[in-house]
Amino acid sequence: MLRNFLNIALRNLWKHKLFSVINVFGLASGLTVCLLALAHIKGAFDYDTFHPNRDRTYRILTDVVSLENNVSPFATTPQPLGNVLKQQYGFVDETARVVRTYGDFLGNHKRLTVMSFAVDPGFFRIFGFKLAKGLPATQPNTVVLTPETAEKFFGTANPIGKLLQHTELGSLTVTGVLAKQVTKSHLVFDMLIALKESSQSQPANAAWENYFPGHTYVLLKEGTPVDALDKALPAIVSRATQDLHFKKIKGYSFRTQPLNHISPGREELMYGTYEPQIAGLLAEFGVGLVTLLLAAFNYINLTLARSLSRAREVGIRKVSGAVRWQLIGQFMGESVTFSLLALGLAVVMLELVKPMPFVQQWLIGGVKWDWTIWITFILFSIIAGLLAGIVPARILSGFEPAQVLRSQTGLRTLRGISLRKSLIVAQFTISLVAMISLLTMIRQMDYMATGDYGFRRERILTIPTNDVPVQRLTNELNRLAGVERVATSSELLGSQGGNLRWVKRNRSKMDSSLSFMSSVNHQFIPAMNLTLLAGQNLPVSSTDTSGRLVVINEEAVKVFRLGSPQEAVGQSLWLNDSTEVTIAGVVKDFRFTTFHIPIKPLMLRSVPSQFRYVTVSIAAGAETAVLTDIQRVWKRLSPYEPFTGQWYNNFLEELHTHSTDTDFMGLLIGLAFSIAYMGLLGMVTYTTQSRVKEVGIRKVMGAEVRQIIWLLSRDFVRLLLIAGAIALPLGYLGGYAFLVHFAYHVSIGIETLGLCFAVLLVLGSLTIGLRTYRAALANPSDSLRSE
Template structure:
């Protein structure tokens, strides 16, 4: 019997090839998105599989209670916790601390930035990161590199024994190279430093300070057989003892709790200072997007199957008269649906292979996950479940027909008030697709706005060059001699990005209110070079800098308007000449106030900014190129760079290009555009199938109307109007919901675009255009048909 069902199902699919193609492509598109989500979900459970003894290894979390009784969970802890656990509790076998940070390393006269982790010696055994060559970094001023960082720093040469340099820690010897790190790991780094390398006074104080609960991460390996309950009970006691004599500022206190590495990912909660583990919220969102896309395809299947209900109803009537019972008929229709779904799985895999190279897919979804046998079993089971889901409603409806109903053609299916189920599904499809389009267009317009907006400083004609190891003053002197170079300035941070160093400053040396500000180092030419506006006071005074690029920090600074408001010093003119303390030993005087400009990401409103002369922190030169022949000037700039620094390639970048790359997020928008295009293609194919079937069933009506004198445009309107009404209804439903979806994204930005007619009108216009073309294509062909052919049998 099953073989008979399969044969009949295949014949039906082949007989109605257009409808079969629409259903297979639609289901394949939805399945492809779901497969991406399933792969990422599988990968989320793979996090930490390489850690040895993960069942008895824990990361300590810190639950902080603020002064207003709000609770926040931190993945980090105070650094002294690890020593207390190892020293005072016998069931603790090993502990390991991890400090995560970013630094610039000088390698063979090249300055390269990378993320690093400073770790205890037991880090390598507790977390199980294996080395491909060399020894772990345990002695002071030693490090282990990842293979990627080793190649970036030293090329194909053996890095072991070589030395890199940092401003903060001096020279660091390379003792080993890791094996290729697992992609699915909650810790990402380019190199690992030994904890004794962090020997500065600030770092030493950090390792003994119980008040700093954001300093680093603490991992604990319990002895075999040690009860986890006993370990968890001691943590609140340790926290209470450690915080007994601490006077917090904005917090009431904190306590500790343990998180097993086996439950690290997917994470059930959002942690402050979190690492790279997956969260249930992200996975649920991915799966929801996939299921919505698949639901659109299921709507198509239900739609097209019910559209052919009259012909299938006659088949049902004959089978029932021959003695078939309802469950047998349902089994036949379900087998047809499952077969179609299995075909769709094959197409979905091919689509998956096509989009796999996309950067967004590799970075956020399937990077590092292999398609194992167990995952393929899940895929096949998912496709069969999809087929059963898609076929259940048509199977139940069609198998319920009575022969008497078939003879009277009473097979209309009503949902409510005369609206058929098929029409409701068409409306739902296009409404969902239109909501996605409005949200995507809002996202794309916001990204483009951030990439091309006026930030309040000059970006046109400005060439940014990383200094690396080249002395600033020497490079500036050479660049100023080039014809076509208007001006050269220096800065520690490129505006329009992260904003620079963020710390608190005080009006008085001790005590008093503190204010959090961004601090950026600039030279005296920066204000004029970037077209910043001085509202009061004067620019930074001329400072002498030797040819090595070094110089004494200036005691004069510039502040923006927002800093004036934050300091509560009065108006800009009253602020000039007043002083404040950058730290315990550096008092500075305000030389001038610059007009507010956007120096950080658009997520934030304008923040307080302090511009100071600190030549040791200069990282970039800003070269202002005159109008006329920028290509020739750029070539001269490159030749100067090659002469001064022959070991490094020229890395200059136009400021406008930097802002565009930083904020456009093209890979993300392209992937979201792909999903939206799939949703619209599924909806349009479903509409095409419905229109095709409708025109085929009304072919004799069209012939009679043409014989009676109806014109082509009248027949097109007659056949199209019902479907156009469905598109208008879908638009009416989707416009307000799409507006809310777009605003839910835009509200995260302090400065954002509006959702007006250009967005809503454009989306509804595209909807009507795509739907109109789909409808018009089939109805125009039907209207041109020869009445003699359609009425010949009459």
């Protein structure tokens, strides 16, 4: 029987080639997206599987109770907890603290910003991060690097024994290079630094007030139940906090989280790590199911559209003695056959999208492609085939042979506002909503890359200084012909905005407000064409003492209630209750951060030790010559390091244009639209074929080609219009849900909604028009010959 079902399925597949291609391609497209989601889900459960003793390793979480009795879970703990557990509880084998560090690192004449953690020596006993060479960083002022970081700093040279410099941590000696990771971990880093002994001593009770400095991991001794640790944690909290008086919270408690339960994340944690979250995985799988649902719609739609010919087949088989369950098995077998063929094509499509950067970074990077994932793919494909075929199977197998063979009416449910029409509307609605959302994202990225920030970006070259002396570099650049100004700064405008600091209007009052801080020299304001509203520019200085004079923006004047810009000049502000600064001038507001946040208070001061970038403004027409001269100067000052200068326009474009994300989303939407249009093509083809005699009669009676085209296509055009009417408001809401995260964003108007709707109509009309035009040109004698 199974062989019979397979033979019939293959025969029908070959007989109706167009419908078979549409169904197989549609199901393959949907399966491709689902397979990516399934691979990512499997990869989420593969996180941290390379660590030894993961069954007795735990991370300590902190549940913080607010004054309103709201509980917020933190992935971090107070820093003394690790030492207390290790020193006072015998069932604890090892503990490790993992503390995030910030700032640039300088090594081998390169200054790089990398992801770094300071860790206890126990880190290398608890976790299974192997070393490719050297020793772990267990001694003070030592560091181990990942292979990628070692290559960035030192190229192909051996990094062991080399030095890295950090502003706060000082000089660090590289003792080892980690082996390349195959499986992902919830801990993502570029280097691991030994936590200093001074920070490991038992701190004062005040250290227990800070519950977010770092993560604490515990390795229990073999045979120790986790209940022992769970019972010890409340006692530790009670002793440590009995003399503390919290101002912003009521208190906190600790709980354990097994290492093998960290990924995928079951809850949103404050100061969390980098494991995938259940909600995100479900959303990805939902996208895959929606795409597969579109393909299933096609299968149902086309199968039901061919109901007339299949109805006769059902009638004959029932007259011959077939029962309903046998017919259902036949149709379900055909559906599974289509699905397995689609799986083969989906695997090919999966191999084509695997190299995409977005796919590698966010979806399948680090996934173990073992037999379990292939079994999952096959089972999922079979289930998808069964679900896609169940509706046609139940409907077609229910035909009564007497009615079908007598009247040949086919499937009555396809008349009027039928199932097939609803499926077509659903397909195009989903595709159009996705297109509007993607176009909104692209327009917002383009707006952030090309919009008006309020500062000069044309003919501006930025140069990271690395370890080249800033003053020497600026002196050399000032001598070049075509250079207008040479400015220095600690940050690049349009990126992160600088460091956030608490600033007080009055030292003795509780009136602190956060302000962004950037260090610039006296050339920066004129070089970037910033407008000075009141006061004067920063003075010329080569020492940090000039940092006592600052220039602020209009927003800072408002936040600190300094009156008008003119009145603000000469007034004082306090940094960290200890440093008094005087306002030298006020600049007009400009967007110095990304468009995610509105304009905030900004303070510009001259602290030469913090300068990291040189910004060169160049005269019109001299860009090429000056760039060549600057590269020559750089080669002379830093002969072993490549020149990494960048035009400001290019910097903003690279910062805000995420082409890998949009490429992948474009691929998904392209698949969705291709499924929808191929389904529409199949329906139009079947409709024109089933009405070929009607077309012949109308032509004989004198109907024109354009009238016949309209007769055959008007129902489908109406469906496109209905889909557009439903999708436009939904697409607007989808686009707005993305834009609401930006303080400054584009609008969703006719340029977005109209363009997407026009694409829908044009492509849909071409799909419908080409098929109906061919049918309208057919010779009526060919279609009426048998009559």
